[in-house]
Amino acid sequence: MPRVNPIQLQKYLKGMKYPAKKQDLIARASQEGADENVRRTLQQLPDQQYQTPAEVSQAVGRIK
Numbered sequence: 001m002p003r004v005n006p007i008q009l010q011k012y013l014k015g016m017k018y019p020a021k022k023q024d025l026i027a028r029a030s031q032e033g034a035d036e037n038v039r040r041t042l043q044q045l046p047d048q049q050y051q052t053p054a055e056v057s058q059a060v061g062r063i064k
Helices: 006-012 022-031 036-043 053-061
Strands: none
Touching: 006 022, 006 036, 006 053, 022 036
């Protein structure tokens, strides 16, 4: 699976209210038209609340 570009990821999370749960991130990205790769990547995140967009990007960066 190709890596998700952090800038592109944040585009799909535009308008997200933080803190946000993993499922909220997935729902928002889907509403914004995220492709399958972005949605799969978000599904791999730990099931927790994310306080900021930067925290989401950091968690995505740790996915192997």
